Amino acid sequence: DAKTTQPPSMDCAEGRAANLPCNHSTISGNEYVYWYRQIHSQGPQYIIHGLKNNETNEMASLIITEDRKSSTLILPHATLRDTAVYYCIVPYSGGSNYKLTFGKGTLLTVNP
């Protein structure tokens, strides 16, 4: 998998936007960026993915830089329930490697 780098932790005030950065400078041209989160004691939850265009869904927005070497996940109005570990993943696109590799991620704490 292309290596990703994320800050270990971030804080955000409830109701404000949470912007979570991720560096993936070794990403290949056809590799997607995926974001997942894991709330304490729950299963991982898929959030969003993208290739090179910005993406938005009901949960979040994903901004990918033009050179594709970094991306930012945006939670527009963070709530206490968004406190979780957020994982940026660039899965291997070739061969028989079908697993998701979760690194250490970013622990986002949303404060009241």
Next chain:
Amino acid sequence: NAGVTQTPKFQVLKTGQSMTLQCAQDMNHNSMYWYRQDPGMGLRLIYYSASEGTTDKGEVPNGYNVSRLNKREFSLRLESAAPSQTSVYFCASSWGLDSYEQYFGPGTRLTVT
């Protein structure tokens, strides 16, 4: 629409006992997966099933067996449990192996004493 369900939620086994973890999905997904997550570590793939009738080993298959019973259900069996298998087990599903948009169940917390 329950998504991915797993049973049981918690289990305590003695060394040498056997058990089967059950997983079912109602999203009509073709592919299913079993992962384990140890404290402070990432998820590791145990087995996966590309489609009904097929199963393949992941990165940590030793000590486990799986059955893809039908399109909806994918079970994980521990034949002779060991303390090293104490972990949280997650089942996941996706449209296909080339889709990394995987949907996870709530997990089974297994302790082997």
